[in-house]
Amino acid sequence: MSFTNPIPERLKEARKKAKLSQKALGVRIGMDESSASPRMNQYEKGKHTPDISTLKSIADEFGVPLSYFFCEDEISAELAVNLNKLSETDKQKVLEVTVRLIEESFENSSPKGD
Known part of the structure; x- marks a missing residue:
């Protein structure tokens, strides 16, 4: 059985729930405006994984614990x-x-024992 990294799906789910674009989220957590959308897109597609400090910034932005991004179900x-x-x-x-x-x-x- 193969393991699927839960971070991309959790990230996309939380962003959509917050009704933010990829660019808006990236900018809100301190990314350069020109690279925010492409970077967030790569995170959501699983091509790259955000480092732990970036992931913590995202968690704080959404008001969720860091552990949320690692939940498998x-x-x-x-x-x-x-x-x-x-x-x-x-x-x-x-x-x-x-x-x-x-x-x-x-x-x-x-x-039970008899």
């Missing part, structure tokens, strides 16, 4: 975005609930 991406909106206290609560769910799932799936 939609549910994980949505979780990353929503978790980013929570306070540290609420994130801890979510973590506790998640741990409980995993433990319960494990208990329910493990064979």
